Amino acid sequence: MPHFSKTLLFPGRSSAELLSIAYGTFQELSWKLKIAGNDQIVGYTNSKWKNKGEEIIVITENEKVIMMSKMVNGEVLDILQKNRRNITRFQQAFENLVQHEDVLQLENWTGELSTLQQETFLLAEQEKEERMEVERIMKLSSGSRSVTYFLIGTNALIFLLMWITGAGIWEPGTDVLIKWGANYKPMTTGGEWWRLFTCIFVHIGIVHLLLNMYALLMIGNYLEPMLGRLRFTVAYVCTGIIASITSLWWHQDPIVSAGASGAIFGLYGLFLALLTTNLIPHSARKALLQSIGIFVLYNITYGLRSQTVDNSAHIGGLLSGLAIGYLYFFTIKTEARLKTNATLVAIISITVIFGSLYIMNSNDDSWVYQQHVEKIVGIEAEALKPLQNIKDPMLLKEVATVTQPKWQEAKHLLEETSMYKLNGQLVNHRKMLEQYLDLRIKQTDLIIIALQGHENVDSELNRYTENINVLLERMQK
CATH class of the missing domain: 1.20.1540.10 (Rhomboid-like)
Structure with missing residues (x-):
């Protein structure tokens, strides 16, 4: 943070005397005092709007005064030279008090400074106790993360x-x-x-x-x-x-x-x-x-x-x-x-x-039902595969040993979903899928009869095929 400091020499003056005069300087300038120690005072210039003024730190030694002005409101640059102007004002006021020293006033400042030092000490002790209590409760320095x-x-x-x-x-x-x-x-x-x-x-x-x-x-x-x-x-x-x-x-x-x-x-x-x-x-x-x-x-x-x-x-x-x-x-x-x-x-x-x-x-079995449907679709593909080549001499055997058992397997798989909790749309889908599998089973029975040489089943077989096609269209909507 931007700051400016300056050191002044006052031969023959003790640190305590200089600190009391520094206290009086803050009073003369109407700057706010914050804390005071044995050899330093910290305060602020007059605040503007919501921001605090600049922080003023004064440190005294025998025959020496160190003054510092620091910007504490997040400033990056001191374009207006506020810190330098603060130190100039403080120096002028301080030197004026030294030149026109009033012994009685100096005693009053020393007494008020002593009170501020005691308040600072008590505040420091209170803050120390609070930090210890915060540490005891929150364990920020000793706890595991x-x-x-x-x-x-x-x-x-x-x-x-x-x-x-x-x-x-x-x-x-x-x-x-x-x-x-x-x-x-x-x-x-x-x-x-x-x-x-x-x-x-x-x-x-x-x-x-x-x-x-x-x-x-x-x-x-x-x-x-x-x-x-x-x-x-x-x-x-x-x-x-x-x-x-x-x-x-x-x-x-x-x-x-x-x-x-x-x-x-x-x-x-x-x-x-x-x-x-x-x-x-x-x-x-x-x-x-x-x-x-x-x-x-x-x-x-x-x-x-x-x-x-x-x-x-x-x-x-x-x-x-x-x-x-x-x-x-x-x-x-x-x-x-x-x-x-x-x-x-x-x-x-x-x-x-x-x-x-x-x-x-809120049990919803729609996802499990969809998994069953996917398995049924796979079984359907296996069931229809033998019918893709109607000239196969082994067609009758394939239909009897593959197609029909597969439709039965699909039907049993669908029956496992009978107690599933489904929404209205899937309930309708399940009913249509059950009708579809029943039609396929009956259609396959007629195909086997036809392949065995029995006559008079063609019209009934065509009717089942038409019903299946109509149902498939409804299911796809």
Whole structure:
């Protein structure tokens, strides 16, 4: 920061005398005094608008005064030479007081300076105690951050593996995301419940990864040392899972959702909850609360305006983090191991129960049904293959031993889906597919009869063929 300093010599003057005159100089200039030590005074010039004035530091030794003016409002250059002008004003006022010394006034300044020095000492002791209390609670210098680094490394490694195996570095396709464990309602509620967890470690491009990992590093630096590895891990995983469930519940039309942001918002919500209590000393709490509050408010507002951000997951993570934060407050304050363990068990149990109830009540077997349909389509191709060469002398045997069993196999496979929970469109599709397979079985029976030399089946065979074609057209609509 721009600064300017100057040294003045006053032969025969002690450090204490010069410091008292420096105190009087601040009074003469109506500059604000901040703190005073045994050999220095710190104050500010008059403030303008919302900015503080320049910082003025005066250090005294026997027969010597060192004056410094420093800009403290983020300035890069002192274009207007404010620092030099401040020192000139201070020097002129200081020298004037030395030349026209008033013994009584000097005694008054010495007394007032002594009071300021005592206040400074008490303030320093108070700040020291607050720093010690902050350290005792937050453990910023002694606590571990190993889980934070592990989570960042794991997310980065998974993204690297995705990229090596062909995923786009900027925006991987939905098929790739689903393959690597993204949250997709038809699959998650259709049996692959583990996607509620795995989606926390899958990211939609390098920018998405970097932004999330930066946010995780920032919150992890504060939160993990204070919570400890176990509480931090439980909070990250549980809020991440609840964020995934919230995303499924909110989006009626299935979307592919991935990323650690739900869990990260959970950590920010947890910290926000702790900052609204008296756990952390007020001096540190105020600045942190403002910083965390701005981060959360900005990102939630941005998510509301963006079509690509899964804000429901953010809000779900944030709210669950707030709840966990208030539960953690009591365990951190008392440091009772039994209470801590009971709280962790309760949080994990609630998350598991909540997730299980949601999966059971919103069970959607459409994805599993589609898998069955794909298998049936493959079986259909095998069943129709012998009919592609009607001049084959072995046609009768092929139809009897391949085509007919394959249609029966497809029918049995479809029957496995009879209890599946499907939407109205797929229910209709299943009914038509069942009719189609029944028609194919009956058609194949007539083909076998015809190939055995029986007559008078052609008209009936043609009728089945027409019904099949009509049904296929309906199914394709």
